[in-house]
Amino acid sequence: MSEYVLQAHQLSKHYKHHPALDRVDLSIRRGSIYGFIGQNGAGKSTLMRIAAGLSRPTSGQIELFGYKEGAQLVQARKRIGTTIETPALFPHLSAAENLEVFRLQKGIRDKTQIRQTLSLVGLEQAGSKIAANFSLGMKQRLGLAVSLLGNPELLILDEPTNGLDPVGVVELRELLLHLNRDKGISILISSHILSELHLLATDYGIIHNGRMLEQLSVSELQAKCRQYLHIKVDSPEKAIGIIQEEWQTTEYELDADGIIRLYEPFGPPGALSAKLFAAGLEVQQFMPKGEKLERYYTKLIGGAANGKSVTV
Numbered sequence: 001m002s003e004y005v006l007q008a009h010q011l012s013k014h015y016k017h018h019p020a021l022d023r024v025d026l027s028i029r030r031g032s033i034y035g036f037i038g039q040n041g042a043g044k045s046t047l048m049r050i051a052a053g054l055s056r057p058t059s060g061q062i063e064l065f066g067y068k069e070g071a072q073l074v075q076a077r078k079r080i081g082t083t084i085e086t087p088a089l090f091p092h093l094s095a096a097e098n099l100e101v102f103r104l105q106k107g108i109r110d111k112t113q114i115r116q117t118l119s120l121v122g123l124e125q126a127g128s129k130i131a132a133n134f135s136l137g138m139k140q141r142l143g144l145a146v147s148l149l150g151n152p153e154l155l156i157l158d159e160p161t162n163g164l165d166p167v168g169v170v171e172l173r174e175l176l177l178h179l180n181r182d183k184g185i186s187i188l189i190s191s192h193i194l195s196e197l198h199l200l201a202t203d204y205g206i207i208h209n210g211r212m213l214e215q216l217s218v219s220e221l222q223a224k225c226r227q228y229l230h231i232k233v234d235s236p237e238k239a240i241g242i243i244q245e246e247w248q249t250t251e252y253e254l255d256a257d258g259i260i261r262l263y264e265p266f267g268p269p270g271a272l273s274a275k276l277f278a279a280g281l282e283v284q285q286f287m288p289k290g291e292k293l294e295r296y297y298t299k300l301i302g303g304a305a306n307g308k309s310v311t312v
């Protein structure tokens with residue numbers, strides 16, 4: 001079994017001369033929630049459409065569950081559920097009736113899936129209500145239920161929080177976490193708001209102008225955004241001994257240049273520098289460092305210099 005549910009290999013898509021995707025590599029691990037972040041027009045939908053088989057790449061390849069070619073790739077696409085281009089719901093039909101239409105369309109025999117998916121998205125009580133009377137959040141849930149018919153192993157969701165109020169965003173997050181943790185469904189979710197995926201994603205891909213800028217796990221992102229004390233002394237080993245003794249922490253790194261990074265939470269920096277000094281160490285550099293999530297992202301995509309606003 002492939003470790004990855006979805007990979008893109010040097011994937012490019014050109015519209016006339018405009019590269020919507022430019023040699024993008026991406027890897028989504030089985031069981032992960034992959035937050036695909038980029039501004040409007042970055043290329044997120046283009047990649048998702050190619051993955052779902054709704055568009056063809058100009059060059060490069062998509063690999064789904066380890067399959068790249070022909071009939072196997074077509075077969076593998078049956079194992080994904082997506083809300084991209086889900087046909088509009090029928091407003092005069094109930095949630096259950098809507099699902100019944102899609103069940104027949106998808107050729108799924110098992111009728112019990114209707115009740116199961118309604119319950120999965122928390123709409124079991126609303127099964128007989130007509131869709132026209134649903135809130136936007138409920139419509140989103142019903143749309144998600146449609147994509148869950150057929151028990152997909154990977155969900156591809158293009159900006160599903162668009163238009164939701166903050167409560168709706170939280171509810172959707174809880175639902176996606178449930179699908180991921182309890183049902184083992186891997187999720188690719190796009191957004192132009194990094195902080196919205198902050199409590200959800202286990203991995204991130206940051207795309208800008210059709211190019212993948214960075215892929216990183218949540219712990220890598222946290223490490224990059226974590227506050228730390230940057231310390232350079234003439235004897236780092238001795239300093240580390242003092243840090244361990246005085247602060248009883250192992251939350252530090254020593255790099256090849258002899259720089260110590262002492263991560264949060266740390267006590268008053270003044271007390272530590274005094275200790276180092278008292279121990280006879282020559283303190284060459286001693287400063288707080290680290291970035292906020294927002295600054296990290298803005299810097300990565302070139303920030304205000306490219307003239308577009310960024311929401312984080």
Ligand SMILES: Nc1ncnc2c1ncn2[C@@H]1O[C@H](COP(=O)(O)OP(=O)(O)OP(=O)(O)O)[C@@H](O)[C@H]1O
Pocket residue numbers: 015019020038039040041042043044045046047159192
């Ligand atoms: N059918 C098309 N014809 C021409 N250009 C297109 C087409 N579809 C997308 N594009 C262009 O490709 C680029 C990437 O678009 P895409 O929709 O993938 O971005 P996105 O990151 O999903 O943004 P958004 O959040 O606005 O949907 C944009 O410059 C867009 O204008």
